[in-house]
Amino acid sequence: MAALGLIREQAAAFFGEIRRIRGSDSRFEIDESEARKLGLRLDSSHSDINEIEPRRRGTQSYRGPGLALAAIEEVVKRAMRLIDAAELKDDLQRRFRNALTAQSQIERMLDLLGFVLRSTSPRLGFEVCVPLEQMAQKLLGSEKLLVLSSEWQLYTPFIKPRSYGRVDSSLRDFVFVGFPATESSNPLLLPLAGHELGHPLWQEQAEVPDSIPKRIESSVTTRVFAKALTNQDGRSGHWARARLQEAFCDALGVRLFGPAFCYAAAYLLGNRVEHQTPDVYLPLPKRVAFLEKAIERLKVPNRPGWARLFLDGDPKLKLSEVNRERLQTTSEAIDDIVIEHANDIIDFAGSYCSTHKLPIVSDDEIQTVKVSFDRLAPAPRPPSLPAILNAAWDCRMEKWPPQTEIENGDIQDERRWLGVLREAVLKTIQMLEYNELVTKSC
DSSP states (O other), rough: OOHHHHHHHHHHHHHHHHHHHHHHHHOOOOHHHHHHHOOOOOOOOGGHHHHOOOOGTOSOOOOOHHHHHHHHHHHHHHHHHHHHHHHSSHHHHHHHHHHHHHHHHHHHHHHHHHHHHTTTTTTTTGGGGGHHHHHHHHOOTOOOOOHHHHSSSSSEEEETTHHHHHHOOOGEEEEEEEEEGGGGOOGGGHHHHHHHHHHHHHHHHHTSOOHHHHHHHHHHHHHHHTTHHHHOOOOHHHHHHHHHHHHHHHHHHHHHHHHHHHHHHHHHTTTOOHHSSSSSSSOHHHHHHHHHHHHHHHHHOOTTTGGGSSSOOOOOOOOOOOTHHHHHHHHHHHHHHHHHHHHHHHHHHHHHHTTTTOOOOHHHHHHHHHHHHHOOOOOOOOOOHHHHHHHHHHHHHHSSSOSOOOOOOHHHHHHHHHHHHHHHHHHHHHHHHHHHHHHHHO
């Protein structure tokens, strides 16, 4: 089949790009033993790895991008083996299936390759990667590797779907979290990563028989179907499960980061009406009410006024079907059923974090960092990442709260001040990692 030759050329081009990426940035260097743990077989294409000085091996604390690049390369290698096997088969249909499978795997990796490449962009604050990965490992397992990157197509935080792990098992241990490219250098938005980490956590737990998420999902979908809230394309069940998951992710964000999560959500999501009203989300007013309930029930520090930063109004679903009115009624009924389970969702987020030794940030911890931020100076001994980010938001809201009218000169002053604050935040996060290394070495 001549088509096999063309697919092989595509795979070769992919290999070439991977080698260029690896050669362009030292952050893609990886440790051989780490690669083998993921089942990655290194060959001559990884010769640069073996040339790394022994004293440098394994010292990179943020290993995700380099290992993810090696995992992507492994997927392309396996696709190449499928092509080679296809050429040896006499059965034309089997050859055709192999060729299509190989091409599909290569195409799936293209988006991920770009994501990994952007993960080493200077616009990202690399200081945040290690403490955020540590949080992800406590939530999802010590073997998880974080790849933090940016995206130009979305103006919201996101997490790459677990389906990449079904393409190849070597990708299962990665957590790919992205931020809008224009905001990826803003550390005050890091609390939104808490929401994104909730997606794989809920999905994994919901697959465990008799787990709390499984029981909540079953209860909600049973209620939905009992109320005859179904339609021809099965939309209701999807809406219910999706909104449950999003509600849990919000609760997890609140539990991990306290009011800093609510401020960050208001900044990036609170004025995104079109994004907040598709079928997967609670309407914005109900979502804000859920956040308020989560703060109260989880007993995290609260700050007055963050809810006012969200857009007012209760926009309806944008439905063009003839039965729009019935679907809107169905959607609102599903919201009510999900909200009835709010306490169970919030309690699960709280108990899971407590079990996995993720403490609630305290006002005292926040204040110890804020004293430094008030002087626009890094804090020398920050207690935790949530304390740093809450102190930063407290400082920002005191000094430059959002205003409807502001003079041009004030805008310039605000931008300069925020720029210095963000640098102080990044330096403080760096001190957090440094202090942990010193403590371990003593």
